[in-house]
Structure formats: C-alpha cells, structure tokens
Amino acid sequence: MSERVFIVTGAAKGIGYACARRLIADGYKVALADIDQADGKKALDQLNAGKDKAIFIECDVSEKLEVHNLVAETLSAFGRIDGLINNAGIALKGGALDLEESDFDRVLAVNLRGAFLVSKAVAKYMVEEIEGREDRSRLTERPYSIINMSSINDTVALPDYLAYTVSKGGLLQMTRSMALELAPFGIRVNAIGPGSVKTDMLSGVAGDALEKIHSRTPLGRVALPDEIAGVASFLAGEDSSYITGQCIYVDGGRLALNYTMSPRTVIEDI
Numbered sequence: 001m002s003e004r005v006f007i008v009t010g011a012a013k014g015i016g017y018a019c020a021r022r023l024i025a026d027g028y029k030v031a032l033a034d035i036d037q038a039d040g041k042k043a044l045d046q047l048n049a050g051k052d053k054a055i056f057i058e059c060d061v062s063e064k065l066e067v068h069n070l071v072a073e074t075l076s077a078f079g080r081i082d083g084l085i086n087n088a089g090i091a092l093k094g095g096a097l098d099l100e101e102s103d104f105d106r107v108l109a110v111n112l113r114g115a116f117l118v119s120k121a122v123a124k125y126m127v128e129e130i131e132g133r134e135d136r137s138r139l140t141e142r143p144y145s146i147i148n149m150s151s152i153n154d155t156v157a158l159p160d161y162l163a164y165t166v167s168k169g170g171l172l173q174m175t176r177s178m179a180l181e182l183a184p185f186g187i188r189v190n191a192i193g194p195g196s197v198k199t200d201m202l203s204g205v206a207g208d209a210l211e212k213i214h215s216r217t218p219l220g221r222v223a224l225p226d227e228i229a230g231v232a233s234f235l236a237g238e239d240s241s242y243i244t245g246q247c248i249y250v251d252g253g254r255l256a257l258n259y260t261m262s263p264r265t266v267i268e269d270i
C-alpha cells in the first residue's frame, strides 16, 4: 500500500493536519491542500516527510480552477490519486435573523460546494482510470476512498450557526448520493461526524461555551484531532472495504444523549 496517494484539504492545521500526519505514518503519500499558504508551508516543514511523501498545494476549494490545479499538481508529483479527505471548512456565526447573505454564501461555497468540486474532479480521474483497465473484474485491486469531514451538526442543529448546520446536512446527503453513484466502480464514499474537537475552529465557535459542550458530552471532554485522524485512517484503508455511504460519529457519545450530563461527571479538559 506504500504507493497510495491521498489529497487532504484544509490540511494546514487542526483535524486536516492530523489526518495528513496519520496517513503519512500509515505509509501514504499526501498532498496537503489549504487556502493558507503560510500555515500550509509550516505544516509541511513540521511533517518533515520529504518531497516524495508530502507536498503542499495552495488551493481555495471553492474555486474550480484552483481545484483543477490541485488535482493536476498532485498527479504530476505522485502519478496517481487513491483517495481524498474533504476536510476544509469554515463556521461563520449567525441565524436566520442576523446572518449576512454573503456569509451564508461563503460557508456553503467552502463547506459544501468546495467538497463537491474536489470530489467531482477526483472521482472523474478515478472513474477514467478504472474504465481504462482491461480487466474490470479486478476493481478491488486499487481501492478508492473519499471521506467527507462532516459534523454531528449534519444531524443535530445549532441555532446560531445556521449556514454551518445547513452545509453539514448537505454534506451528509452528498456523501450518500455519491456513494450510490460511485459504488459500481468500487469507489467508497463515507463521512466522519466529529463532536467537539480541540482546534482553532472550536476556540472560535465555543468561546466560553465549553461548559455547555461538556454537559452534552458523555465522555466529559472534547476530542483531540488525532482521535478523528484514527477514524480517517480506518475509512481510507482496507479494513473498511465494505463500508460506503456511512457517517461515523466521533462525538464522545453526544448524539446518543438525551437531556444533559451532570457537572460532576465532567472530566477535566484535555
């Protein structure tokens, strides 16, 4: 499996960076894509994996031309693409009464349209590669996997992050729709639904709301990015070969919980 190549979007930090690092540790080659060139280059330095293992490509996933460039540059560096983690995402505050139209559009453009554009470009490459094979019966020989970084908010809603909630709900349905469409080619499409993860996005969203998060989290703490990356590694590889169209919720038990947790059960934050 050491030749396998993945693209990870939003890989300059947080969950995306943890996924890129984990895939490299698993033996994959990884193209890290991010809109933030400075942080992306820093991430690449930190990985210290060598040019034959990891590259950084500046890319705004909401821009079609930049997405096409991302796929072309990955192919020119590594010669193949075996999988994709659509992880780039933003959260802009506002509900129906106060969210700016432009903020609604931007969140949907990055979180949903962006995932669509990158998936479309990568899936087209994969299907062309499969159709070029002489022996179509050997579909499992090069198992392809697309993973969307959704959220528990694809199912439960936030009143003050309307666009974010809508984007993740859409991403879950896109996961299912694409999984059905691409199943005949042996391309699997799944999602990961994190609860609250210790990243810059969480500090922006949560502010002093950590107590509220804990009161809704049976495990009594937020997740570390590596705990999401472990699930990405599972969905990327052979151990999940019969899973498609699913979302795995990595939420410390949050979706299973009715009411709230007593403060006494809360474990110190990690």
Ligand SMILES: NC(=O)c1ccc[n+]([C@@H]2O[C@H](COP(=O)([O-])OP(=O)(O)OC[C@H]3O[C@@H](n4cnc5c(N)ncnc54)[C@H](O)[C@@H]3O)[C@@H](O)[C@H]2O)c1
Residues within 6 Å of the ligand: 009, 010, 011, 012, 013, 014, 015, 016, 033, 034, 035, 036, 039, 059, 060, 061, 062, 087, 088, 089, 090, 110, 114, 149, 150, 151, 152, 193, 194, 195, 196, 197, 198, 199, 200, 201, 202
């Ligand atoms: N942190 C959480 O608690 C949490 C919970 C559930 C889901 N998620 C999801 O996980 C993903 C990663 O979140 P995170 O917490 O690591 O966020 P983060 O803000 O720490 O990192 C996001 C990365 O995406 C990049 N990015 C933003 N817009 C982009 C664009 N247009 N094109 C390319 N890259 C872009 C940023 O530059 C950044 O490096 C997001 O999709 C988010 O919705 C996060």
